[in-house]
Amino acid sequence: MGEPARTRSAAGVAQTIAALRDLLGERLSTAEAVRDQHGRDQTWNAAGLPDAVAFVESTEEVQAIVRACAATNTPVIAYGTGTSLEGHITAPDGGISIDLTRMNRILEVNTQDLDCRVQAGVTRKALNEHLRDTGLFFPIDPGADASIGGMAATRASGTNAVRYGTMRENVLNLTAVMASGEVIHTARRARKSAAGYDLTRVLVGSEGTLGIITEVTLRLYGIPESISAGVCPFDSLEGACQAVIQTIQLGLPVARIELLDADQVRVCNAYSELGLAEVPTLFLEFHGTPAGTREQSELFAEIAAANGGGTFAWATHQEDRSRLWQARHDVFWAGRAYLPGKSVLATDVCVPISRLADCVIDTKRDLEAHGMFGPIVGHVGDGNFHVMVFCDMDDPDDVKRVKAFTERLALRALAMEGTCTGEHGVGRGKMKFLEAEHGPALAYMRALKRAFDPQNILNPGKIVAL
Amino acid sequence: MGEPARTRSAAGVAQTIAALRDLLGERLSTAEAVRDQHGRDQTWNAAGLPDAVAFVESTEEVQAIVRACAATNTPVIAYGTGTSLEGHITAPDGGISIDLTRMNRILEVNTQDLDCRVQAGVTRKALNEHLRDTGLFFPIDPGADASIGGMAATRASGTNAVRYGTMRENVLNLTAVMASGEVIHTARRARKSAAGYDLTRVLVGSEGTLGIITEVTLRLYGIPESISAGVCPFDSLEGACQAVIQTIQLGLPVARIELLDADQVRVCNAYSELGLAEVPTLFLEFHGTPAGTREQSELFAEIAAANGGGTFAWATHQEDRSRLWQARHDVFWAGRAYLPGKSVLATDVCVPISRLADCVIDTKRDLEAHGMFGPIVGHVGDGNFHVMVFCDMDDPDDVKRVKAFTERLALRALAMEGTCTGEHGVGRGKMKFLEAEHGPALAYMRALKRAFDPQNILNPGKIVAL
Numbered sequence: 001m002g003e004p005a006r007t008r009s010a011a012g013v014a015q016t017i018a019a020l021r022d023l024l025g026e027r028l029s030t031a032e033a034v035r036d037q038h039g040r041d042q043t044w045n046a047a048g049l050p051d052a053v054a055f056v057e058s059t060e061e062v063q064a065i066v067r068a069c070a071a072t073n074t075p076v077i078a079y080g081t082g083t084s085l086e087g088h089i090t091a092p093d094g095g096i097s098i099d100l101t102r103m104n105r106i107l108e109v110n111t112q113d114l115d116c117r118v119q120a121g122v123t124r125k126a127l128n129e130h131l132r133d134t135g136l137f138f139p140i141d142p143g144a145d146a147s148i149g150g151m152a153a154t155r156a157s158g159t160n161a162v163r164y165g166t167m168r169e170n171v172l173n174l175t176a177v178m179a180s181g182e183v184i185h186t187a188r189r190a191r192k193s194a195a196g197y198d199l200t201r202v203l204v205g206s207e208g209t210l211g212i213i214t215e216v217t218l219r220l221y222g223i224p225e226s227i228s229a230g231v232c233p234f235d236s237l238e239g240a241c242q243a244v245i246q247t248i249q250l251g252l253p254v255a256r257i258e259l260l261d262a263d264q265v266r267v268c269n270a271y272s273e274l275g276l277a278e279v280p281t282l283f284l285e286f287h288g289t290p291a292g293t294r295e296q297s298e299l300f301a302e303i304a305a306a307n308g309g310g311t312f313a314w315a316t317h318q319e320d321r322s323r324l325w326q327a328r329h330d331v332f333w334a335g336r337a338y339l340p341g342k343s344v345l346a347t348d349v350c351v352p353i354s355r356l357a358d359c360v361i362d363t364k365r366d367l368e369a370h371g372m373f374g375p376i377v378g379h380v381g382d383g384n385f386h387v388m389v390f391c392d393m394d395d396p397d398d399v400k401r402v403k404a405f406t407e408r409l410a411l412r413a414l415a416m417e418g419t420c421t422g423e424h425g426v427g428r429g430k431m432k433f434l435e436a437e438h439g440p441a442l443a444y445m446r447a448l449k450r451a452f453d454p455q456n457i458l459n460p461g462k463i464v465a466l
Numbered sequence: 467m468g469e470p471a472r473t474r475s476a477a478g479v480a481q482t483i484a485a486l487r488d489l490l491g492e493r494l495s496t497a498e499a500v501r502d503q504h505g506r507d508q509t510w511n512a513a514g515l516p517d518a519v520a521f522v523e524s525t526e527e528v529q530a531i532v533r534a535c536a537a538t539n540t541p542v543i544a545y546g547t548g549t550s551l552e553g554h555i556t557a558p559d560g561g562i563s564i565d566l567t568r569m570n571r572i573l574e575v576n577t578q579d580l581d582c583r584v585q586a587g588v589t590r591k592a593l594n595e596h597l598r599d600t601g602l603f604f605p606i607d608p609g610a611d612a613s614i615g616g617m618a619a620t621r622a623s624g625t626n627a628v629r630y631g632t633m634r635e636n637v638l639n640l641t642a643v644m645a646s647g648e649v650i651h652t653a654r655r656a657r658k659s660a661a662g663y664d665l666t667r668v669l670v671g672s673e674g675t676l677g678i679i680t681e682v683t684l685r686l687y688g689i690p691e692s693i694s695a696g697v698c699p700f701d702s703l704e705g706a707c708q709a710v711i712q713t714i715q716l717g718l719p720v721a722r723i724e725l726l727d728a729d730q731v732r733v734c735n736a737y738s739e740l741g742l743a744e745v746p747t748l749f750l751e752f753h754g755t756p757a758g759t760r761e762q763s764e765l766f767a768e769i770a771a772a773n774g775g776g777t778f779a780w781a782t783h784q785e786d787r788s789r790l791w792q793a794r795h796d797v798f799w800a801g802r803a804y805l806p807g808k809s810v811l812a813t814d815v816c817v818p819i820s821r822l823a824d825c826v827i828d829t830k831r832d833l834e835a836h837g838m839f840g841p842i843v844g845h846v847g848d849g850n851f852h853v854m855v856f857c858d859m860d861d862p863d864d865v866k867r868v869k870a871f872t873e874r875l876a877l878r879a880l881a882m883e884g885t886c887t888g889e890h891g892v893g894r895g896k897m898k899f900l901e902a903e904h905g906p907a908l909a910y911m912r913a914l915k916r917a918f919d920p921q922n923i924l925n926p927g928k929i930v931a932l
Contacts, residue, residue, distance in 0.1 A: 112715060112820035155660045166658050169635055184907040190816040191848045192632050193885035194621045194671055195903055196892055196929055197911045201667030205660055222717035249578060251688035292758055350656040354578035382657045419659035426662055437661050441650040445663045451917030463662055
């Protein structure tokens with residue numbers, strides 16, 4: 001291919017599109033509607049339309065696209081389900097969006113080793129559907145039915161992370177196409193290794209800026225013999241937070257412990273007809289043997305009672321459990337339905353567990369002080385919570401007010417030794433906090449980006465934005 | 467400091483030593499005995515003596531040394547307790563060995579958040595001693611009483627990894643001095659974060675080649691309410707391995723499950739007076755509530771019985787448990803005492819759990835076929851095991867024979883989708899397997915090294931050896 005171009009040009013993009021059309025035929029689209037769908041998310045992050053969208057079917061096709069783009073210095077943006085929340089998939093400099101949804105094959109399930117290998121476009125629900133007869137499951141569950149590749153790329157977590165970890169702990173190996181067009185495997189299938197630098201963890205959370213993930217090997221878990229779940233109302237937000245803190249400090253191995261404040265319960269009641277009292281509430285789930293889950297729930301009941309918790313309502317049947325967690329996963333849609341004229345923006349932070357009550361309560365006071373309605377929901381066992389803020393995107397003052405709130409929230413978490421995002425990622429939306437969060441370490445993130453993508457073609461303008 | 471030197475020279479080293487003597491006084495040693503102690507480990511990896519050893523007391527001193535070395539292009543080798551096994555701490559190109567053992571302060575213990583921050587020279591036993599009254603403990607336990615900094619740098623694990631993970635999962639944040647002399651913090655104290663590239667995991671396992679770790683923030687765990695441990699003999703090695711495989715596949719949350727083959731039991735009996743039957747044996751430990759550990763041990767007893775396991779011998783008292791695990795941790799010393807004229811070389815590999823029996827049994831056959839005595843012991847719940855090989859280092863044929871065996875072992879593990887080292891690391895000893903293990907990914911490990919240490923002054927000649 002000769003020396004790659006060092007500058008971007010319309011001619012270079014046109015040349016790339018022509019080359020890719022030969023390769024992909026109908027699977028390369030330059031239609032406005034397709035480009036628009038791939039260039040914006042549900043947030044206020046400015047849309048940025050790619051010049052074309054490639055619907056790929058193999059690692060080799062991704063490799064060919066990256067090579068073609070490297071030759072003309074054209075940006076390449078990986079696209080899974082488009083459910084990220086910080087502008088990750090926008091194309092501010094144009095380029096080719098690689099849509100991985102057709103790479104949806106489950107390549108192997110090794111029941112004996114409790115692992116599997118999937119193409120990047122497989123969604124978490126499709127994987128669990130496939131696993132149904134094996135007695136195994138994959139626990140990581142961001143709200144959306146995201147693709148496994150996107151989840152790896154954004155270091156996703158969810159309600160089960162308190163027990164099973166995040167994508168950081170559950171990816172064993174990745175196949176990725178690097179900026180040079182080379183295909184690498186980051187590790188092997190062993191549970192642990194000390195054989196060199198941890199390229200798996202380098203790529204997990206790199207949001208398509210260091211390589212494009214095309215296959216993922218995941219840890220799986222046996223479906224617990226006994227699962228019990230339920231809902232516990234609390235007198236106060238403080239009491240609910242303290243119950244969570246004590247549960248974690250006592251080492252109770254809860255599988256899920258989710259906080260919904262009174263506003264969030266109201267929103268969920270309206271959307272999912274839960275009929276819950278509109279007070280601060282914990283949704284919980286225990287995994288183990290029948291005796292083990294009984295023991296855990298009894299211990300939790302004691303903790304709850306000591307913190308103003310009311311009677312625990314059990315979701316004993318599988319259908320009740322599914323309904324409960326579906327409602328939890330639907331909070332974003334519930335929010336959209338609650339105030340139809342407004343946009344819903346979901347932001348997240350994460351703090352050490354001892355600061356959870358402080359951070360949640362300070363945030364609630366902040367919302368009140370500014371006359372804002374902001375339901376809070378969170379994976380509080382990790383110290384991670386979300387605020388859904390409602391915004392009239394046509395009102396510049398409202399946008400300004402909501403942006404100022406999310407900034408105060410991020411800085412509040414940083415002041416408590418926390419992070420500006422526990423699971424949503426950086427994308428474009430949280431780039432401005434990285435200096436405050438990482439200080440001199442940011443230079444090493446930039447060095448890593450330059451080393452792996454010297455032309456800056458992989459999802460440019462995100463995270464460290466060279 | 468002006469433009470750094472691009473070549474190494476004796477004059478440059480002398481200049482660095484003179485500068486460091488002003489800084490450190492008596493704490494900089496050029497004595498032969500001190501250099502010798504810091505330039506060789508317990509293995510056949512060639513000794514390489516540093517030009518001087520610096521006994522540092524602060525991150526700022528490490529920073530000053532790295533800056534001085536960068537100015538003269540002098541190698542810098544981090545040294546913890548010197549207990550690594552693949553030549554990690556040797557100085558093949560000379561330079562300054564930074565001995566971190568005096569950085570032994572525990573800086574904070576956040577009992578509410580189950581974490582702590584320690585200087586790199588704190589050892590794992592000193593940390594647990596310090597934690598004794600808090601009800602918390604730090605589980606990662608390589609055989610030696612290694613330093614926490616060294617354990618982070620080598621991605622150490624040990625007997626508890628099957629339940630609690632390795633250093634990869636248990637480091638929350640690192641303070642490190644980078645090749646430029648800059649001090650970075652890789653993360654914050656939150657349990658999870660999606661805020662940019664995972665520099666913590668970049669440094670964990672980098673063996674001092676990407677930065678020098680000076681402080682470590684660790685996850686801690688509550689001491690379980692109930693701990694039960696014991697020993698289970700088996701009819702056959704195959705049966706013992708199958709019991710392990712089924713235990714893991716059933717999701718039994720064992721805290722420890724260690725295999726000792728008959729030879730290893732013999733060696734341990736001789737050193738630690740265990741009085742065990744000299745047959746393949748599992749050492750186990752269960753953590754939980756009293757009812758939970760009872761349930762786990764009953765379930766394990768069923769699995770054992772189905773695989774030719776004999777009567778489980780409980781170590782009910784704390785002293786019996788300590789004695790058992792002390793014997794397990796002493797296998798290296800037991801080996802040295804068993805055949806006093808010979809050197810003991812401990813090597814390790816790790817395979818997917820379904821291949822554990824195959825790999826262990828093939829390895830045992832290999833040893834027999836070559837007339838070699840090689841006790842096997844391992845963290846088999848992770849698919850990770852060690853072979854202790856005995857070698858007469860003065861007999862070139864014996865050295866050659868033992869080296870050939872370790873090569874066959876590494877390649878056998880790779881052929882089973884495993885890794886050439888589960889926890890010992892690469893150092894100099896396993897560099898030769900990285901091409902076979904990682905293929906094209908190795909180029910990205912090199913790119914990472916070049917990006918973080920363009921002068922190649924940090925522990926040069928290790929891992930990817932630019």
